[in-house]
Ligand SMILES: O=C(O)c1ccc[n+]([C@@H]2O[C@H](COP(=O)([O-])O)[C@@H](O)[C@H]2O)c1
């Protein structure tokens with residue numbers, strides 16, 4: 001059950017925004033962001049987010065061996081080591097913006113015996129089945145991934161999070177993410193397919209075929225979010241979807257990233273309707289499925305920099321905007337105080 005963000009705080013914030021020493025509406029989307037932050041924090045002028053916590057959900061995707069990505073699956077495990085070492089793109093942004101960053105292996109097709117076992121504490125399986133040929137995983141694995149995502153959110157909230165971010169790492173995961181979006185929104189393969197890590201026209205045609213076959217294979221099962229995740233998803237996507245659901249249930253807002261994060265949010269809205277008002281969209285990815293899914297959630301992205309890195313990077317890059325919005329609403333004078 002999801003309680004909506006505070007309508008009283010939202011109304012009070014909107015009134016204060018309208019009274020600020022600016023021409024009416026001059027803060028544009030920054031003003032709307034401030035009102036959102038007030039509503040999710042339940043205060044007229046809440047402090048800016050000070051305990052932003054990001055979790056990277058890593059996993060491999062069976063479709064990666066079928067010509068849908070510009071990179072081999074081995075990159076997933078290599079990048080997991082990069083997150084652990086603090087040298088991935090999102091690692092740099094997280095340090096810069098004082099965001100805590102945790103990477104978890106939900107389904108990487110490798111083991112990491114030399115690393116902290118906490119990395120694999122929620123591991124469900126090694127890789128998924130290719131979704132155009134068979135179900136990505138079993139329904140039991142799906143339930144376990146969902147439970148993992150809920151627990152991970154609970155841990156981050158217990159650690160004091162006032163804003164959560166879900167990131168991703170997984171070669172092939174844009175195929176999975178856009179399949180979930182297509183399944184949830186009833187869109188055809190051509191309306192969701194994108195170039196992911198940067199595939200050429202030939203691979204784009206293969207990816208479109210894989211998606212169309214996967215959607216055909218899943219059929220009506222897409223109507224049920226657990227069946228949708230089992231047929232077309234992955235442990236990492238299922239866990240991220242449940243992480244978002246659990247955050248919204250606990251009244252903790254989530255800043256979304258690119259197409260994988262937005263696919264997780266789309267599934268979260270199906271798992272627990274009423275999630276969307278707890279979400280803000282960090283950035284606009286290059287993936288068309290992300291724009292369509294954001295629109296369906298009623299969200300407009302903050303940063304529009306042609307980012308397509310994933311990892312939670314676009315969300316972390318937008319954290320300063322949330323902080324700016326909160327501080328503007330709290331610290332600016334009203335026009336009537338200056339006249
Ligand atoms: O966040 C996005 O919108 C996004 C768009 C394109 C690619 N990615 C990242 O690239 C990887 C998946 O791309 P691909 O082509 O292997 O499906 C995965 O690790 C994602 O984090 C991420």
Ligand SMILES: Cc1cc2nc[nH]c2cc1C
Pocket residue numbers: 071075079168169170197309310311
């Ligand atoms: C190098 C590399 C880094 C990434 N980070 C997220 N997705 C990625 C995909 C690749 C290929």
